[in-house]
């Protein structure tokens with residue numbers, strides 16, 4: 340639920356019917372303003388740990404901090420621009436969670452989903468989330484959730500749907516610069532793009548022209564410094580890049596999209612570390628990196 344809609348009745352509904360842990364995703368900027376620190380973490384799921392902060396209670400006109408009235412006041416105060424760090428008791432009973440900039444496109448978690456939804460709705464970027472438990476204490480899964488939603492007149496959607504919506508409706512790159520680029524195959528147009536999520540400097544080489552509806556020859560190439568520039572025999576990236584450019588120029592039109600995500604996103608240094616673990620030459624460096632446990 341968007342934080343700006345939270346009332347004591349809404350908190351009471353969540354703790355009575357959903358019965359999970361009430362948490363409040365917030366931006367890191369707001370957490371910093373209110374001087375709410377992160378909790379230390381240990382033995383968490385390394386791939387996607389929840390970003391728990393110190394739980395807080397609003398200190399004014401509250402008592403235990405746990406009643407629906409008190410927790411609703413805490414939520415409201417956390418988004419009130421007039422609140423200051425001294426207005427909150429640490430530790431308290433409501434867990435703020437820290438949002439990852441870029442939202443579900445960077446981290447597909449509940450924390451990011453609620454704030455992305457608030458932003459899409461033009462609301463303050465903070466919300467309240469609560470897991471749903473069945474009456475017997477087990478966690479509710481989709482068949483249970485469908486019954487729950489029907490009973491309480493709620494809508495269900497998935498984070499995958501939210502990701503798909505954002506990918507369709509948002510422009511995730513900005514065109515920054517372009518020029519003609521003479522290459523050994525001919526003259527292409529090089530266009531530089533800035534990624535709005537990763538801030539990366541990506542590029543496209545464009546040859547010839549086309550119109551809407553035409554089939555266009557396209558190569559999407561992931562940056563590989565070792566293969567593209569140094570002629571590494573650990574992979575065939577350089578050969579693929581070369582072949583793609585030759586084919587596009589022979590075709591007379593097409594585009595090569597060059598993504599600055601070295602080693603499919605693991606970075607140059609991790610790739611070099613993976614080279615130590617993998618032996619010999621030849622393609623398959625991706626498999627050797629992934630199997631070596633390098634985060635990709």
Ligand SMILES: O=C(CO)[C@H](O)[C@H](O)COP(=O)(O)O
Nearest residue numbers: 360362388389448449450468
């Ligand atoms: O532990 C939690 C709060 O009790 C949940 O994981 C919470 O919903 C945060 O989710 P995510 O890690 O997917 O952002």
